[in-house]
Amino acid sequence: MALAKINQVTGPAIYVPGDDIDTDRIIPARFMKCVTFDGLGEYLFHDVRFDDQGNKKAHSLNDERFSESSIMLSGKNFGCGSSREHAPQSLYRAGFRAIIAGNFAEIFFGNSINLGIPCVSMEADNRAALAQWIESNAGTEVTVDVDQLQVRAGDLTLSCEMRAGARDSLLNGAWDPLDELLSANQEVDQIAQELAYV
Amino acid sequence: MKAKSLFEKVWDAHTVKTLSNGQTQLFVGRHLIHEVTSPQAFGMLREKGLAVRYPERTFATVDHIVPTNESAEPYSDPLADAMIKELRKNCDEFDVTFFDVSTGKQGIVHVVGPEQGLTQPGMTIACGDSHTSTHGAFGAIAFGIGTSQVRDLLATQTMALGKLKVRRIEVNGELAPGVYAKDVILHIIRKLGVNGGTGYAYEYAGDVFDCFSMEERMTVCNMSIEGGARVGYVNPDDTTFEYIKGRPYAPKDEDWDNAVETWRSFASDDGCEYDDVVRIDAANIPPTVTWGINPGQAIGVDEFIPSLDSVSNDDQAGTKEALEYMKLEAGSPLEGTPINVAFLGSCTNGRLSDLEEVAKHLNGHKVKDGIKAIVVPGSQIVSQMAVEKGLDKIFTEAGFEWRGAGCSMCLAMNPDKLIGDQLCASSSNRNFKGRQGSPTGRTMLMSPVMVAAAAVTGTVTDARNVFKN
Numbered sequence: 001m002a003l004a005k006i007n008q009v010t011g012p013a014i015y016v017p018g019d020d021i022d023t024d025r026i027i028p029a030r031f032m033k034c035v036t037f038d039g040l041g042e043y044l045f046h047d048v049r050f051d052d053q054g055n056k057k058a059h060s061l062n063d064e065r066f067s068e069s070s071i072m073l074s075g076k077n078f079g080c081g082s083s084r085e086h087a088p089q090s091l092y093r094a095g096f097r098a099i100i101a102g103n104f105a106e107i108f109f110g111n112s113i114n115l116g117i118p119c120v121s122m123e124a125d126n127r128a129a130l131a132q133w134i135e136s137n138a139g140t141e142v143t144v145d146v147d148q149l150q151v152r153a154g155d156l157t158l159s160c161e162m163r164a165g166a167r168d169s170l171l172n173g174a175w176d177p178l179d180e181l182l183s184a185n186q187e188v189d190q191i192a193q194e195l196a197y198v
Numbered sequence: 199m200k201a202k203s204l205f206e207k208v209w210d211a212h213t214v215k216t217l218s219n220g221q222t223q224l225f226v227g228r229h230l231i232h233e234v235t236s237p238q239a240f241g242m243l244r245e246k247g248l249a250v251r252y253p254e255r256t257f258a259t260v261d262h263i264v265p266t267n268e269s270a271e272p273y274s275d276p277l278a279d280a281m282i283k284e285l286r287k288n289c290d291e292f293d294v295t296f297f298d299v300s301t302g303k304q305g306i307v308h309v310v311g312p313e314q315g316l317t318q319p320g321m322t323i324a325c326g327d328s329h330t331s332t333h334g335a336f337g338a339i340a341f342g343i344g345t346s347q348v349r350d351l352l353a354t355q356t357m358a359l360g361k362l363k364v365r366r367i368e369v370n371g372e373l374a375p376g377v378y379a380k381d382v383i384l385h386i387i388r389k390l391g392v393n394g395g396t397g398y399a400y401e402y403a404g405d406v407f408d409c410f411s412m413e414e415r416m417t418v419c420n421m422s423i424e425g426g427a428r429v430g431y432v433n434p435d436d437t438t439f440e441y442i443k444g445r446p447y448a449p450k451d452e453d454w455d456n457a458v459e460t461w462r463s464f465a466s467d468d469g470c471e472y473d474d475v476v477r478i479d480a481a482n483i484p485p486t487v488t489w490g491i492n493p494g495q496a497i498g499v500d501e502f503i504p505s506l507d508s509v510s511n512d513d514q515a516g517t518k519e520a521l522e523y524m525k526l527e528a529g530s531p532l533e534g535t536p537i538n539v540a541f542l543g544s545c546t547n548g549r550l551s552d553l554e555e556v557a558k559h560l561n562g563h564k565v566k567d568g569i570k571a572i573v574v575p576g577s578q579i580v581s582q583m584a585v586e587k588g589l590d591k592i593f594t595e596a597g598f599e600w601r602g603a604g605c606s607m608c609l610a611m612n613p614d615k616l617i618g619d620q621l622c623a624s625s626s627n628r629n630f631k632g633r634q635g636s637p638t639g640r641t642m643l644m645s646p647v648m649v650a651a652a653a654v655t656g657t658v659t660d661a662r663n664v665f666k667n
Contacts, residue, residue: 018515018519019516020392020492022628024628024631024633025632028637029262029610030611030635033278035237035238035241036237052638077393080426081328081628081630082327083328083330083344083423084235085345086345105396106426107343107423110343114346163360165219166219169219172219174218177217177219177221177223178246178346180217180223181350181353181354182353182354184214184223184356187214187215188355191213194211195211195212196320197227197321
């Protein structure tokens with residue numbers, strides 16, 4: 001089945017401040033006691049959104065003005081720590097289709113691209129401008145343009161970056177590599193035979 | 199011939215082809231799986247009607263959800279019980295070797311692989327777990343991956359990956375007494391930052407690594423990912439080969455000599471080019487403890503908790519957030535911070551040599567009243583060997599609880615959890631907010647001997663002042 005070509009993502013955005021937001025923060029480990037990814041969206045950022053009585057804490061993800069968001073803006077080193085794909089799965093299931101951050105931890109980045117979630121990096125000044133715009137224009141659409149490497153919000157046009165290979169995968173509808181990997185069976189068998197170990 | 203690093207040699211030997219997006223299709227010779235990140239991958243295989251292509255290259259164990267204080271099934275937690283049963287079913291259906299609890303070989307996946315001799319130089323290894331970098335201690339290229347990539351490996355034994363750059367980190371000279379492998383890696387992360395390694399494989403080298411045992415090398419490679427590096431490795435040498443020899447999956451008889459020759463050839467060539475080189479003087483590494491909410495927020499045990507005016511503009515917000523979460527006073531001494539829990543274990547520091555080193559110091563000391571102290575061997579085999587040496591008695595007589603093998607309180611996907619804002623002196627690898635199971639729980643990472651010193655005194659303390667022999 002051909003995958004969608006992801007040239008751009010448009011939707012309301014939310015700002016989740018902070019650097020080094022780790023995947024335990026995005027989805028705490030106790031919610032990974034499951035054998036499918038279904039339902040993970042509900043627990044996104046659970047422990048920063050709720051206190052131990054289950055009451056909502058002050059957090060942009062609890063702010064109704066941003067409840068329809070599909071684009072998330074955050075700080076540096078987003079998605080560090082555990083390799084759990086549960087983190088991007090949880091974001092996806094909560095409706096997020098693109099992430100903008102200072103930069104991304106390696107494994108999180110790869111996991112997100114594999115799900116067709118563009119992750120674009122943006123410099124601090126631009127992030128600050130965008131954060132301010134989002135706060136003043138809650139619910140208004142933002143566009144993450146993977147093709148042009150731009151984020152557009154109202155009058156703002158901000159440049160962003162993404163590694164070429166990942167960007168090409170999204171633009172060409174090849175972000176899930178499985179079919180291409182499967183098509184190389186003969187070459188794979190040859191390597192398997194050449195290797196000194198089983 | 200051009201001089202190459204180990205990373206390049208292993209990468210080249212496993213390259214299938216260049217994919218349409220420019221990434222490499224990389225053959226992964228060993229695939230390790232566990233119960234948390236594999237069930238969805240098996241589900242995807244079933245959905246697509248795919249088989250496991252090379253079942254003999256995948257090995258499973260169960261570690262994250264295993265209770266360490268009960269062994270009877272069904273487990274009291276029905277979710278945990280469902281997960282172990284799902285893994286059992288998947289391994290059975292797809293013909294994958296499973297080191298189940300009943301085999302006596304179960305344990306944390308990064309302890310079990312090396313213990314079984316599955317981890318060898320020159321291999322590519324992957325596992326749906328970020329601490330897979332541990333296996334790099336043997337001169338393998340070992341990646342943590344997500345579940346979609348677990349699926350890719352099961353279905354094709356290959357994955358799509360961009361090539362990493364290589365940074366050589368040389369630690370030369372001699373470590374001070376009471377400074378361990380854990381301190382070395384915490385110091386490296388402190389210096390290079392939690393995302394300093396993004397895009398890099400770390401090659402650890404120098405006098406300190408030449409002298410390190412395999413288990414010490416594993417402790418350092420294990421935490422590469424905490425510095426942002428997906429891969430960390432040490433070039434293979436005689437220490438490596440000696441460790442592997444005789445293990446169940448090690449090459450045997452006439453194959454052994456050939457294997458050693460091949461393994462040796464993977465070591466980085468003299469004069470190969472690195473993308474970056476960092477040199478650290480071993481003598482400058484103190485016993486190191488994290489005070490904050492990421493592993494880079496670490497200081498020497500005799501230093502002071504950072505204040506906002508002592509850090510760069512860039513670190514202001516992060517420092518403020520960490521001080522608040524950790525309930526610490528800026529500028530106050532780290533030493534003397536009261537703890538509630540002491541945790542000894544994990545894929546970083548749950549191996550036999552870790553337990554032996556602590557037991558050597560702990561003998562004759564008692565855990566301070568009111569402190570909960572647990573020791574969790576990294577595998578059933580580690581546990582058995584420790585019991586044969588009488589270590590369990592030393593720990594229990596000192597007041598530690600001796601538990602069954604598993605990930606335990608490193609990430610608390612099992613009954614071992616912090617309660618409320620308890621502060622844990624921990625030999626594990628992550629001090630993230632809520633990491634040890636309570637959303638307000640606090641973690642300070644340190645070496646196993648420092649954990650023992652904290653357990654005995656009830657406070658963060660320089661172990662060298664506690665265990666004076």
